[in-house]
Amino acid sequence: MCGIVGLHLRNPALAPRLGELLTGMLCEMQDRGADSAGIAVYGDPRWSPAGHVTVSFVPDASCVELTSGLAAEAVAGALATAYGADVAVVDAGPTLVAHVPGGDAELDRLRGAVKEAFPEALVAGFGADVAVLKGVGHPRDLAEAYGLPAAQGWQGVGHTRMATESAVTPGGCHPYAVGPDQCLVHNGSFSNHASIRRDLVAAGAEFDSMNDTEVGARFVADRLAAGYTVETALKELLTTFDGFYTLLVADGDSFAVVRDAIACKPAVIAEHDDWVAMASEYRALVGLPGIAEARIYEPEPERIYAWTR
Known part of the structure; x- marks a missing residue:
């Protein structure tokens, strides 16, 4: 099942609260995956x-x-x-x-x-700019072990995992961050990941796990290294990968969401003057400041939603 959360701050005054807000969002998704949890934090002065x-x-x-x-x-x-x-x-x-x-x-x-x-x-x-923290265990325990509530920065991406494709180890934990300042989290399953993995390996890619999500992350990283933007890389992913998926992809400047053509994996986006947030379920967003004034909507199938710092 898995749970995805992401928060992109537009108002620098909220930077000291990034970790606090992400902790609340991540822990609300613990029912969607208690095998492991990971977080990518951009701009924390202690970590990066x-x-x-x-x-x-x-x-x-x-x-x-x-x-x-x-x-x-x-x-x-x-x-x-x-x-x-x-x-x-x-x-x-x-x-x-x-x-x-x-x-x-x-x-x-x-x-x-x-x-x-x-x-x-x-x-x-x-x-x-990025620190990526991964671990096996309950999301609430991991957030405490990471020291996540005290983190600062301008952006964060998190994931709670229910393992379906590979072992419950740090290597199978999201986010996958295989390019500089890049990360990807995924709810769903890629059905043709094995053939795409073979193509990437033949082109020189090295893998850390058998997780299908890592294939998506390395595909996007390969395209970004070739000069694509996050949006154009995701457009190519849509035409290359089969399966059911909601993806959240980030780098040092941008934050993007995309769903497959069927869009059966849940996702909700909230936009506020001070921030943009995404989660698998609305309950992960209710603690954000000003949520009552935010524009809230479900992302459409095969449409790429992207925001730049």
Whole structure:
């Protein structure tokens, strides 16, 4: 079944409340999936400070605990050895968030250092603006373990999972964030994911799970790397993927929603002068400030709804 939530802030004055609002939204969707939960947060100054690049990772991809079991100081030391300079590490429950000053070159070095120091690690997300936190367990427990209520920023995307396509591990948990500052969450099932996976592997893609959602995420990332916008990438996804699905896709500047032609997977959008929000069910939106004044509607089949920062 699964539950999706997303919040894109238009009013910067709400940035200090992003994590609080996302926590309420995510926990309202716990009945739709209590196997695992994940969240992508854009712009938090602790996880992804300005002028830094960030890699979010679970040191052991098989971890099913609410903590990594590792001290952040020890992890920072191991990463500094592999990276060749100091690395800051923030403990976010089962996920650790490492960041260093710099740009794309340093981001590639830091991702390499994570894999060198922790060969069994799952890289959950990376970029200049995003922290991606993944874990196995009840969404409310995970939100607390992440420290989500205290998060700040301009945008967040979350997911509660009821596993149908792959194992209940961090690797099967959404969001899938396989390109820089990109993430995708999905409610539904892609019926032709195996053939698309083969094409992507033949083109050089590497996968972390057998989850059908990861195929969609890597397809979108491939198109974005080729110069597509989020909207044009999703238009091609609509013509390539079969199945039933509602998708929420985000990057550092945009936030987009799309449903398949049948649109049997639930979705609701609310637009307010201060924010745009999306969820699988309206109850996830009722705690947002000004919800009574928001324009609320169900997204139409095969129509792409997108907002830019």
